[in-house]
Amino acid sequence: MPVIKHNPEALFPPYRNYSHAVEIKGDSTLLIISGLNGYLKDGETMPDSFEEQGDIIWQHIGTILKSAGMDYQNLVSIRTYLADPSFDEANVQLRIKYLGDNKPASTVICCQLLDNKWKLEVEAMAAK
Template sequence: MPITLHNPENVFPPYRNYSHAVEVKGDSQILFISGLNGYEHDGQTMPESFEEQGELIWKHIGSILSSAGLTYQHIVSIRTYLADPSFDEVNVKLRMKYLGNHRPSLTVICCQLLEKKWKLEVEVIAAR
């Protein structure tokens, strides 16, 4: 079964030994996208607001999906980590903006993230 790593140039560079996504192809295609945070393209700069970080994350997800020939409509599962439960309403609005009526499985977890400046982290599984 072929495995392809996806690290598109228009997403910030992966750090600490991981890939942004790993694709598995057989009779079907499955793409596992690592937890993404709101870094700008340079991999250093990050906006302060939850909304701006969330927008960047969803754009990064779109770029990675596209690199595998997939779209947001191919997402089958989302796991979102929020730094604070007060971010949930904005998180839902962002998800609805990018997914529309598409309804993949979903888990939202509130926890302390690795870096204090991170407001959220999102990981995705897509398939076709």
């Protein structure tokens, strides 16, 4: 069963010992997307607002999905880490914007993230 790493050049450079996503091919395909944050392609610049970080993350997810021949409708599971529970409604609005009618399994966790400037981090799984 082939395992394909996805690190599209349109995203920020992956951290050490990390891939942005891993695709597992067989009779079906499972794409596992690592937790992504709102860094721009340079890997250093990140906007301050939750909404801007969220849009960048969801665009990164879209780029990774496309690299595996998928789109947002292929998402089957999403795990979102929020730096503060007050971001919940804005997070829901982002999901509505990018997922449309797709309603994958989802978990939202409020916690301290690795870097204080991160407002959220999103990991996902997609299948086809």
